[in-house]
Amino acid sequence: MIAKGFLTRAARRDLFLTAGAFILGLALLALFLAIAGFNVGAALSAMWRGAFGSWYALTSATLVRATPLIVLGLAFTLASRGGTLNIGMEGQFALGATAATWAGLHAGSLPPPIAIPWVLACGAIAGAAWMLLPVVFRLRFGVTEVITTLLLNFVADAVVSFAVTGPLQEPTHIYPQSATIAMSAQLPKLVDGARMHLGLPIALLLAALLGALLWKSRWGFTLRAVGAGATAARVSGGIATASVIASALLWSGAIAGLGGAIEVTGVSYALYQNLSPGYGFTAIAVALLGRLQPLGVVVAGLLFGALEAGAGAMQRDAGIPAVAVQVVEAVVILTLVVLTRREAAER
């Protein structure tokens, strides 16, 4: 029952649901703002201007914010397709950022074509390494990764804290942050005068790669089979489910670590505490909104990037707290959860 054209019927319905949830979220935000006595028109137009209103807004705010959300959304998607839940992307992101900073500080002698892959790889490896403990706990002791990955977020916080006040602290030892990484390790800008960097094409490439692997390769098929029916995968497919679960978690951790490395090499050029304003959790919403499809994650990541960029503008121009935008995010998620549930019940 493949529908005519590019998208399958299921994919079009997903798209429809996602768009509907998003519009409902915006409508509710407008309603709340009206009830609270704000000028809704001014607020929404400030938001629009901050997100899409100018070339600068698009290339320096929206797309820059969207990049880590897309990468982390892909990390969550990969884990979820394998039947696992990675709630620890915040931690893997932080570890990836830390490792990338370390590598970036020592990459001065390398030319960019070598330095950049090397620094990004360090971030990915650190993210995967941060996932080792949850993998062992899950496979050896049956402890769910939901708990372990979540708790390791707090440990990761402490690791960054230690790094920026200890081994990676800037030379004057005054500020709790690292020095700026070597020029050769910084991701090139894509457009003159804008903050958009090479991270966005990397994220898009990653989405395309993940999509191809999940739906066109044996590896992706076994991953999805374990996620959708682990018992059948084992009994009927002879698939070693433990190793599939391990690879889903480790690759998810690696992608999240890569996200941290991209943020350091593309945006901050240094390690700070609280480098991520909760990307690791917002990205869960992005992945769910994208219905765990890489293409959907890209679209959802762009939308959420726009929302966050718009929120900043709304605060500056209309005096509305940026957290109000979280109402939209929450409404989107709740709407989708309810709709998905109903769909499952009707089946």
Place this chain on the structure above:
Amino acid sequence: MTLLSLTHISKRFGPTIALDNVSFDVAAGEVHALLGENGAGKSTLLHIAYGLLRADAGSLQVGGRPCDLFASPAEARTAGIGMVHQHFTSIPALSVGENIALAAGWPETGKRAERRAATVIARLALPLDPAAIVASLSVQLRQRLEIVKALATDAGVLLLDEPSAVLAPREVRELLQTLRAFAASGGAVVLITHKLDEVFAAADRVTVLRRGAVTLHGPTAGQTPATLARAMLGADLPRTTPRAVVRGDVVVRAESLSVGAIQSATFEIREGEIVGIAAIEGNGQRDLLRAIVGLDEVGVIGETLRVSGPVAFVPEDRTTEGLIPEFSLTENVLLGTVKGADFWLDWSALHARTATLLAEFDVRSGGPDTAASSLSGGNQQKLLFARAFERAPRVLVAENPTRGLDILATHEIHERLREAASLRIAVIVHSADLDEVLALADRVFVVTNGVVREMPAAASRDAVGDAMLGLSPQ
């Protein structure tokens, strides 16, 4: 006296007409069998009688008086109707007494529930220990508990939805005796079943449904298996293909094999023969089959088991072990051969291959892209057989291959198993239904408490049944 009567009942589910103007009644002192293929509307009719479903049209009489159609099982119970469902509905962690109290809606819990349950158990003369934890009960006793629960609120009408599916022959006989005794004491019994012999053993009257309409209705006396089958199918049951057993090489050899619950089993199985494994649930046959299939959950030690593959497996639980319901048929077919697949999958080839298999094995579906969950149980099973044959196995292991399937689908699966044997595949089939084992098998193994024994070729049905229960002397 008619205790329950449903008249001109109609019910639609979306575009499907489940029941079309069906009338049905049951009187005090009788057992009324309700027969039909899957999807004929038997369960729907019973669910309407018990208030689980609302009919679109029709009326209800209880004890001769008109009555509104029940809106809930609670209303049905108040009117004196009890139901035993197809699947057990007791809570394993609670005691027998607590489960009875829950079902009857008593306020008592714990020991007080068990004391009150004891009086009901005594009144019904269905021995059960009210303090026993349900998880520790045998399948037979759990079934008995379901009946006690249904009757605990002084029900005069007992509805049973395929209660014999999980029982051994002797247990089925006892169940039917229990139902006869309940009828003799003035109760009325409605019994849904697939099995014609149960109809003749226990029922006074029989009603046959086909595609939502009554095709036969009357006293059991005067009917034959052929007349009932014709009413169920709308045609005669196709004949079984005769088959000559030609044995080839030994492909499965066990020597003092101990695995899971199986203790020191020794046997050989050859190409071209069908070995039937008769056993009551939980005697170790599951471990034996899985060891032969080579699933790593049961570690086989040393050289005690040699299997010449490839081995194909049709597991008993279609929707959790056999198929991934949300995956498409193409993906489910791929699942069986994914280990040898190329890294980049050729979906158009897989798609075409699946379409061919669907046609070849007569799987009724919306095509290779439909989800496996949209298939009926019989078609899901045919898909599993298609996938198993595709592996060109030397050994085919099937576990309860026709559980929950109707007569026609069962017949087709049996033909597939016989066909496999004539293709010189060693077929090993376990079924909880002894008659199925006996109908298919060239050799019969009985597994009791982990001990595997081969029955003599001339062993009677009762001898095998007794061996399953561990009763035979040798």
